[in-house]
Amino acid sequence: MPGRIAIDGPAGAGKSTVGEHLARRLGYLYCDTGAMYRAVAWLALHRGMDLNNGAALGELAEKADIVISKPQIADGRQYTVTVHGRDITWDIRTSQVGRAVSTVAGHPEVRRVLIQQQRAIASKGQIVMVGRDIGSIVLPDAELKLYLTASLHERARRRYAEMVERMGEHNPALPSFEEVMQDVEKRDQDDQANMRPAPDAIIVDTDHLNIEQVLDTICQYVEEKV
Numbered sequence: 001m002p003g004r005i006a007i008d009g010p011a012g013a014g015k016s017t018v019g020e021h022l023a024r025r026l027g028y029l030y031c032d033t034g035a036m037y038r039a040v041a042w043l044a045l046h047r048g049m050d051l052n053n054g055a056a057l058g059e060l061a062e063k064a065d066i067v068i069s070k071p072q073i074a075d076g077r078q079y080t081v082t083v084h085g086r087d088i089t090w091d092i093r094t095s096q097v098g099r100a101v102s103t104v105a106g107h108p109e110v111r112r113v114l115i116q117q118q119r120a121i122a123s124k125g126q127i128v129m130v131g132r133d134i135g136s137i138v139l140p141d142a143e144l145k146l147y148l149t150a151s152l153h154e155r156a157r158r159r160y161a162e163m164v165e166r167m168g169e170h171n172p173a174l175p176s177f178e179e180v181m182q183d184v185e186k187r188d189q190d191d192q193a194n195m196r197p198a199p200d201a202i203i204v205d206t207d208h209l210n211i212e213q214v215l216d217t218i219c220q221y222v223e224e225k226v
């Protein structure tokens with residue numbers, strides 16, 4: 001079995017959903033690196049920091065007590081995220097954090113700290129790690145590398161459906177589909193510099209595949225590695 005499985009791809013491609021299912025099927029640890037960048041972005045916003053100050057944000061990432069652990073509450077969460085003991089699991093999913101996270105993640109000082117932490121997590125053994133640069137930068141020696149993708153429209157459709165489900169159709173805070181699509185497109189652009197599909201990654205176009213089909217496709221690649 002491949003010990004380390006890297007799953008990269010743009011927002012809404014299905015990395016977290018598929019990554020978690022796959023990890024559970026294989027009995028592997030699951031690590032969503034996006035949550036780490038989101039937690040730092042949330043903390044920076046919470047403290048009213050200048051999002052363009054890479055040195056200060058790098059220091060924040062280094063000193064922040066961010067803990068990602070198994071979910072203790074059954075409210076649809078994949079994991080619990082705390083910062084200095086405060087539960088921010090859902091706070092890191094807001095549009096405000098979504099709009100700030102690429103700027104925060106764009107600073108080399110922040111990436112250096114989080115990449116080091118991600119490698120330490122992966123060194124513990126069998127893991128499914130999802131993000132943007134896992135196969136290329138974080139774990140270039142990963143035994144299996146996948147790059148999930150889908151059209152912008154499909155990824156925005158999934159994100160919007162997820163928000164309707166979570167917030168309720170009539171919630172005044174629910175953004176429109178067009179706004180969600182603009183946010184996804186903007187994040188694609190902002191993430192371009194740090195979005196590095198590994199040259200040896202297997203590309204899985206999920207546009208016309210449901211979650212089960214994506215999982216089955218990936219499981220075939222896992223079996224080929226056995």
Ligand SMILES: Nc1ncnc2c1ncn2[C@@H]1O[C@H](COP(=O)(O)OP(=O)(O)O)[C@@H](O)[C@H]1O
Pocket residue numbers: 009010011012013014015016017018158159161162206209210211214
């Ligand atoms: N192949 C798929 N078909 C339909 N919906 C999907 C598929 N993959 C994921 N989803 C749904 O799309 C949303 C975004 O998926 P997610 O795993 O959060 O993407 P990512 O982690 O790549 O941003 C979730 O609500 C998820 O249930």
Ligand SMILES: Nc1ccn([C@@H]2O[C@H](COP(=O)(O)OP(=O)(O)O)[C@@H](O)[C@H]2O)c(=O)n1
Pocket residue numbers: 010011012013016033034035037038101102103105106130131132133134187191194
């Ligand atoms: N390995 C990673 C993971 C996330 N990120 C950044 O963190 C943001 C949030 O990642 P995410 O995986 O939670 O985003 P979604 O794809 O789930 O919307 C991305 O848009 C990137 O800016 C990164 O730079 N490198």
